[in-house]
Amino acid sequence: AQSVTQLDSQVPVFEEAPVELRCNYSSSVSVYLFWYVQYPNQGLQLLLKYLSGSTLVESINGFEAEFNKSQTSFHLRKPSVHISDTAEYFCAVRGTYKYIFGTGTRLKVLA
């Protein structure tokens, strides 16, 4: 069975500091991985995805994630965060029809 683990429920970080949000997955089939962002009282928005090819994927707002098959990880990173990055971040893996989500990491950017 597929599963996703986000070990950090909350990550506080100062503005302009780097951040890494951790995601580990378990899957016995081809892996399609996603990071979504959720702002308060809104739906989830796709941040970036790994389907195949280059193991490093980037979003338009400076986030990147690296697919590491040997460590079964898909950690999300940003070299310099902004106040506006404060949100909840979900890692997900796609199954046949279903998507398995992690429990989320609340990123709090401090001034």
Add this chain to the structure above:
Amino acid sequence: SQTIHQWPATLVQPVGSPLSLECTVEGTSNPNLYWYRQAAGRGLQLLFYSVGIGQISSEVPQNLSASRPQDRQFILSSKKLLLSDSGFYLCAWSWTSGNEQFFGPGTRLTVL
């Protein structure tokens, strides 16, 4: 382009009352459709998904039900709401052979 709508945006209902939440998708055909619930401070719980009209798969046995009367319409219902039904309900869709999901804006349900 594709858009997904949910209504109402917010809802306050007494315990024991019925529920009907609606989700519609525009700009695509034969999408896979999903209902999730997000309780306060918790992750996403998949409630139902559908790969076609009239085809509903239930993930969590409870007092909720779902229906798909039309290709791009997905309805979440309950005959009698419980306090524990409070939460943020999200509808999502994906292409049949697609990759990512696309989420609606959500419905905030408070059961008093």
